[in-house]
Amino acid sequence: MLTTTRDWVAVCAADALAPEGVLRFDHGERTFVIIRSPEGEYFAIDGHCSHEKVHLVGGIVDGHIIECPKHFGSFDYRTGEARTLPACIDLQSYEARVNDGTLFIKI
Amino acid sequence: MVIVGAGEAGTAAAIVLRERGWRGRLVLIGNETMLPYERPPLSKAILVEEREPGPKLLVTPERLAELGIHYLQGRSVEWIDRATHTLKLSDGSLLAYERLLLATGARPRNLSIPFDAGSRVATLRTYADALAIRQMIRRGGEVVVVGGGFIGLEVAASAVSRGASVTVVEAGHRLLTRAVPPPMAELIRTKHERLGVRIETGAVVERIDAKERRSKVVLADGRTHLADLVLVGVGVVPNVELAETAGLVIDNGIALDETLASSDPHIFAAGDCCSFPHSLYGERIRLEAWRNARRQGTVAATNMLGMRRPYEDVPWFWSDQYDETLQIAGLRREEDVPVARNLGAKGQIFFYLAADGRLVAACGFGSLDAIAKQIRFAEMMIGRRLAPNADALADPTINLKSLLV
Ligand SMILES: Cc1cc2nc3c(=O)[nH]c(=O)nc-3n(C[C@H](O)[C@H](O)[C@H](O)COP(=O)(O)OP(=O)(O)OC[C@H]3O[C@@H](n4cnc5c(N)ncnc54)[C@H](O)[C@@H]3O)c2cc1C
Ligand code: FES
Numbered sequence: 148m149l150t151t152t153r154d155w156v157a158v159c160a161a162d163a164l165a166p167e168g169v170l171r172f173d174h175g176e177r178t179f180v181i182i183r184s185p186e187g188e189y190f191a192i193d194g195h196c197s198h199e200k201v202h203l204v205g206g207i208v209d210g211h212i213i214e215c216p217k218h219f220g221s222f223d224y225r226t227g228e229a230r231t232l233p234a235c236i237d238l239q240s241y242e243a244r245v246n247d248g249t250l251f252i253k254i
Numbered sequence: 255m256v257i258v259g260a261g262e263a264g265t266a267a268a269i270v271l272r273e274r275g276w277r278g279r280l281v282l283i284g285n286e287t288m289l290p291y292e293r294p295p296l297s298k299a300i301l302v303e304e305r306e307p308g309p310k311l312l313v314t315p316e317r318l319a320e321l322g323i324h325y326l327q328g329r330s331v332e333w334i335d336r337a338t339h340t341l342k343l344s345d346g347s348l349l350a351y352e353r354l355l356l357a358t359g360a361r362p363r364n365l366s367i368p369f370d371a372g373s374r375v376a377t378l379r380t381y382a383d384a385l386a387i388r389q390m391i392r393r394g395g396e397v398v399v400v401g402g403g404f405i406g407l408e409v410a411a412s413a414v415s416r417g418a419s420v421t422v423v424e425a426g427h428r429l430l431t432r433a434v435p436p437p438m439a440e441l442i443r444t445k446h447e448r449l450g451v452r453i454e455t456g457a458v459v460e461r462i463d464a465k466e467r468r469s470k471v472v473l474a475d476g477r478t479h480l481a482d483l484v485l486v487g488v489g490v491v492p493n494v495e496l497a498e499t500a501g502l503v504i505d506n507g508i509a510l511d512e513t514l515a516s517s518d519p520h521i522f523a524a525g526d527c528c529s530f531p532h533s534l535y536g537e538r539i540r541l542e543a544w545r546n547a548r549r550q551g552t553v554a555a556t557n558m559l560g561m562r563r564p565y566e567d568v569p570w571f572w573s574d575q576y577d578e579t580l581q582i583a584g585l586r587r588e589e590d591v592p593v594a595r596n597l598g599a600k601g602q603i604f605f606y607l608a609a610d611g612r613l614v615a616a617c618g619f620g621s622l623d624a625i626a627k628q629i630r631f632a633e634m635m636i637g638r639r640l641a642p643n644a645d646a647l648a649d650p651t652i653n654l655k656s657l658l659v
Contacts, residue, residue, distance in 0.1 A: 201622065202622075202623065204623055205622050205623035205624075205626045205627060206626065206627070207627050207630050207631070214630075216622055216623070216626030216627065216630070217572070217579075217622065217626070218544075218545070219545070232266075232269075232548075233292075233548075
């Protein structure tokens with residue numbers, strides 16, 4: 148079986164992101180979008196929409212949905228699940244946690 | 255249920271009919287010989303990419319099978335007999351319908367001038383068109399685009415990025431006259447010129463001659479341009495002939511009511527082929543836009559199942575020009591008052607307020623990250639008929655979301 152090690156990486160100071168805030172996070176070749184829910188929880192999913200290579204950081208957040216800025220495909224950012232066409236492929240979601248005032252995601 | 259035209263609107267409608275519970279027979283008929291695909295990439299990625307990309311499909315064959323949608327490709331509907339609810343197809347077969355959706359789209363307008371059949375003149379609507387155009391664009395080659403509208407400018411941008419030398423000739427005095435406010439059209443023109451596209455406004459094409467496997471474009475003032483490709487982008491005409499011969503009312507497209515039903519209550523229409531009354535603007539409009547086609551397909555499908563949902567979406571359009579994007583929400587009239595919001599190097603937004611202060615349109619050009627959210631919030635304000643404060647709209651430090659109350 149192929150195993151990959153996943154690492155916790157620091158993103159930013161946790162209070163840098165307000166509720167309903169959206170942030171782009173690049174790590175090496177990869178890019179992510181970090182979302183803070185209206186309730187204040189942090190979530191991380193792949194940064195690019197699964198329809199075309201468009202970054203979701205430009206999209207609006209409504210409840211637990213982030214909408215793609217290009218053609219309004221949408222995703223549940225808690226799970227990465229595609230919710231509205233033309234996006235039909237789910238995105239990967241990543242664990243997020245706050246430690247000592249810093250936000251980390253496991254990638 | 256039968257759908258004529260397997261483009262954006264027709265395909266969306268077929269899928270939605272199943273999703274909303276239609277269990278009976280469902281036939282989608284398209285005259286192109288391939289699976290339904292997206293048109294917007296035809297002037298963008300498909301012309302630009304190094305290796306020939308395939309079409310971007312709207313639905314996979316597996317999904318069609320899973321949903322039980324009978325897709326009849328490469329066949330056109332030639333006749334509708336409304337009295338007996340029967341269609342006649344190009345292969346001679348007959349097909350009965352209970353409810354019919356016409357999603358026949360539009361086709362490029364032809365130039366009303368003489369041109370030699372041997373000349374390399376093309377229009378762009380289908381995947382086949384895009385592949386042919388792709389072949390004619392090469393590094394160091396000459397491309398002349400006739401018409402400074404969206405399709406023409408997107409092809410110009412794609413051709414320049416492939417290393418061709420590009421000239422756009424537009425008969426009017428500026429680019430994008432129909433949809434884009436003058437200051438925005440000016441920004442887009444500057445962008446093209448900076449990247450090497452020559453733009454000639456007030457340039458009327460008189461004729462196009464064939465010349466040793468190239469084309470010679472002759473302008474009214476006597477100047478000429480030689481080209482390996484002449485791309486004609488002078489607008490589209492709605493495909494209404496089928497509806498017209500069936501006796502349906504036509505008014506700048508197949509005339510619909512607000513529920514997208516035609517003058518025959520068993521026949522609906524959606525997308526580029528139809529006109530409909532829009533409650534926000536108090537008049538009949540016809541749109542040629544991707545999102546409208548999809549959403550009308552969705553609403554028409556719902557109403558074919560007996561709902562009477564009015565179609566009230568705010569018109570929305572986008573176009574890519576190089577690394578920047580243009581997005582337009584709503585419709586603007588000459589008399590509306592512009593309010594500019596300057597985003598510096600990231601872009602520019604213009605809002606349009608009607609005489610009563612209501613926001614009726616917003617148009618942004620710049621990086622997608624900078625403008626998309628703002629146009630989206632503007633769209634919500636337009637849909638809710640809000641009259642936001644003009645100073646707040648002009649101030650880029652004010653989050654538009656805060657005006658949405
Ligand atoms: C190159 C290009 C770039 C574009 N870029 C953008 C963009 O950036 N942004 C944007 O908002 N919009 C864009 N558009 C517009 C958008 O693609 C259209 O608005 C949309 O495709 C309209 O969908 P439709 O279903 O109404 O028609 P179509 O997609 O045209 O589909 C209609 C289909 O019906 C078929 N048909 C017609 N008559 C019959 C018949 N009698 N029997 C069987 N089949 C029939 C046609 O062949 C066609 O396949 C672009 C269009 C093109 C061509
Ligand atoms: S790129 Fe996200 S929906 Fe198209």
